[in-house]
Amino acid sequence: MNHLLKNSSFLKLIKKLLALCLITSFFFLSVKAQDQVKQPNILFCIADDASWQHMSAYSQVDWVSTPNFDRVAEAGLLFTNAYTPNAKCAPSRASILTGRNPWQLEEAGNHNPYFPTKFTTIMEALGQHGYHVGYTGKGWAPGVAVDKNGEPRSLTGAQYSDIKKANAPTKNISTLDYAANFAAFLNDKSESQPFMFWFGSFEPHRGYEYGSGVEKGGKKLSDIDNVPDFWMDNDTVRNDMLDYALEVEYFDKQLGEVLQVLEDAGELENTIIVVTSDNGMPFPRVKGHVYEYDNHLPLAIMWKGQISNPGRVISEYVSFIDFAPTFLDLAGLNDKSANMQAVQGKSLLDILKSQDNDHVKPLRDFVLLGRERTDVGRPQDRGYPVRAIVKDNFIFHKNYEPNRWPSGNPETGYMETDGGPTKTTLLNANRHGRHQDLWLLSFGKKPTEELYQVDVDPYSMNNLADDPNYAEIKDTLKSQMEAELKAQKDPRMFGKGSVFDKYPYSRTDLANFYERFMKGEKMKTSWIEDSDFEPVEKE
Structure with missing residues (x-):
């Protein structure tokens, strides 16, 4: 054994093996540390x-x-x-x-x-x-x-x-x-x-x-x-x-x-x-x-x-x-x-x-928004489909069914808006002929297109969609929005948006709410007030 230890070649081999062990140990420790960070x-x-x-x-x-x-x-x-x-x-x-x-x-x-x-x-x-x-x-x-x-x-x-x-x-x-x-x-x-x-x-x-x-x-x-x-x-x-x-x-x-x-x-x-x-x-x-x-x-x-x-x-x-x-x-x-x-x-x-x-x-200079059925209360449980894009402090909306009530039908209490004192105040004011402009903003029907400059109009009050001074901005945003949605295979871009209206509502006690309520069935929800319901004349 002593003669092996005195052999320089053998000692060099031992040193190399020890160095390799140390490197391997450091490598695995490093990988483990990286895994912890990941x-x-x-x-x-x-x-x-x-x-x-x-x-x-x-x-x-x-x-x-x-x-x-x-x-x-x-x-x-x-x-x-x-x-x-x-x-x-x-x-x-x-x-x-x-x-x-x-x-x-x-x-x-x-x-x-x-x-x-x-x-x-x-x-x-x-x-x-x-x-x-x-x-x-x-x-x-x-x-x-x-x-x-x-x-x-x-x-x-x-x-x-x-x-x-x-x-x-x-x-x-x-x-x-x-x-x-x-x-x-x-x-x-x-x-x-x-x-x-x-x-x-x-x-x-x-x-x-x-x-x-x-x-x-x-x-x-x-x-x-x-x-x-x-x-x-x-x-x-x-x-x-x-x-x-x-x-x-x-x-x-x-x-x-x-x-x-x-x-x-x-x-x-x-x-x-x-x-x-x-x-x-x-x-x-x-x-x-x-x-x-x-x-x-x-x-x-x-x-x-x-x-x-x-x-x-x-x-x-x-x-x-x-x-x-x-x-x-x-x-x-x-x-x-x-x-x-x-x-x-x-x-x-x-x-x-x-x-x-x-x-x-470039990938972070805009966001896309939208909605479909965000609650029941319209005929056949239909939603209020919207797509929108936010970019460069503008927000452009397209409302695909502007003849529908965006907050839900009046007869069923505007079910898209949770009941509460602010909602009740607006509804009561409108019933007495006051603040009808505010009622329209929250509950009234919308135009097909909306455009707002949010840095100067954070409450989205001034619709610029029909202003010729903003026509180029509107068209650019609309084109980009639709191109992105098509790339994402949005059914609404291909004439198939009605599929969202056909998906069943999981609350079977409230599904088909409009039809059941209009036939006289007592329908109780947890998020709207009895005073929210109001009749409207047939158009």
């Missing part, structure tokens, strides 16, 4: 019906305070042009989960649909690739989702909604303890397992406890310095706005508690946190429609140590269909490897890693 945890936080103007990081209003949303924005990125392609709960959430626009989702492009079995969601995909996935509160909803065998399917993973709080600030705010349920979710995962968790707040969805913003939130009617031009400005409307504000702030408080659980668990550093809302506030001419106030939503993203130059404000146009490909990218997957239908959106990682505020690419 597979961070994902915490997706979504409010229910909150407009972007009402997160205080945007400095738009003084009567809502959201310090936890602001914290995420300050430590990460604040997006000023984030849009959902459809401003209603189910189709908006379906786009988040699939990375596809509503017109690419068959039944799931409608509200309250049967979710097609062919579409795998991002959370199902991550669950099949090692992630611990689950949700609390409102996941994908409302609608019915089953697998090919007819068994219930959870599109957002296992539900964690058992733990309740003793009470809530108002009788209408959920007692669900979102943070405690998140902690229970974390306790169920293995130590090294990455996770994706969906914190789905029920706030600030209606109904509200009238006057709670003043009585329990300590707010004053005078705090509101501006009421949107398409509503009446009176104490009733201001109270309604402050009641909504109280629930926005409640969502933000729960967000803070969820973030604290994450930090206490030691997971904050390796978790990308996304905070947004599914659609705009549940008020007339907002939720369910296609305007700047409706589809333009809050978005802040934080990822400790991974976002380049945190604190940036991002003005690029981004769409909710960009979330799923971002999460696939983070997990080291793509739509094919994840067994998902082809995603339409684009990963946001290039923005997260950019050093610049203005990181505009």
